[in-house]
Amino acid sequence: MEPQSTRPRAALVTGGAVRLGRALSLGLARKGYDVLLHYNSSEAAARETAREVESLGVSCRLMQMDLNGALDAPSLLDQSLEHYKHLELLVNSASVYDGATIADTTEEIFDRSIQVNLKAPFFLTREFALKVKAGSVINILDNKISFNQYQYAAYLLSKKMLAEFTQLAALEFAPDLRVNAISPGVILPASIRSEQYLAWRLEAIPLKRKGETEHIVKALHYLLDNDFVSGQILTVDGAEGRTAVGRNAESYEGD
Incomplete structure (x- = not known):
């Protein structure tokens, strides 16, 4: 178990159930945070x-909200602070994933x-900065x-924009708020994927294996522990995102 701080801390994790x-x-929870799930x-x-979560010796409160509906970020943050005045971390983990090309993307x-x-991450971060004033925000991206x-046009565009937002927010809300992001690779393939598909994906990863959720948790802990990173x-x-070498003269085998 991670060493726990004696100071009470709490985190709001969107999409924190699955x-x-x-x-x-x-x-x-292993790090001693009470969790707003x-x-x-x-x-x-x-x-x-x-x-x-509670079996690990901390408190947990459930909070239901459809982020695809009428987003009420002020209410979600107000409720969070009513439960835990020691809220100091927002993890924007909730996400939707639709496979559709630009041509096939509906409104x-x-x-x-x-x-x-x-x-949702944009306005939750805004409310967090205004009401919590000090702490950290961590956005979950995608190495895509x-x-x-x-083939994932709208999904990928939304994640690319979230990456840019991460850097904008880090500047605007400094020095009181640190804003970072984690960009996972192949960690939890969809259950519909075949073993053949997974083997095909792993072959393109330099480390030749998929990651585990614990690798992402360790990344989270690093960003929390190093208070000079924003x-x-x-x-x-596994270096998959560095494999797009492109063509160059030295690899050309023709005349």
Whole structure:
């Protein structure tokens, strides 16, 4: 277990009930944070994650809100502070993922991607900066921001914009607020993916393996522990994002 601070600390984790959000919630609990666990529709999973969080000796409160609906960032932050006045961390982990090229992207897909993946973190960060005033914000990105994979047009665009927002916010809200991001690679492949697909993906990763949620938790802990880091995007992907070499004269085998 991580050494815990004697000073009370709390974190709001959006999308904290399942998958990577769950791992982040538990990782913060191990570090001694009380957890405000936001969820949309995964109530049963949220309650189970909350039980696991509390088993680590900290407190956990559940907060339901559809970030794709009428976003009420002021209310979410006000409720968070009512529960935990020692709130000092916001983790923007909630995300939606739609596979669609530009040609196939509907307004519904586009609006949902921007609303959940960009607008919600934008306004939650704004409210956090205004009401909490000091602490950290960590945005969860995707190592696909290193590429231009138009097959995920709206999703990827929203994450690229969130990366830029991370750097803008780090400047505007300094020195009181540190804003960073984590950009995961292949960590939790969708359950519909075959073993053959996974092997194909891993072959393109220089470290030749997928990551684990604990790698992302360690990245989170690093960003929390190093208080001279802000405006940074910490990519955790086995160097996959560095594989786009491009063509050059030295690799040309023709005349």
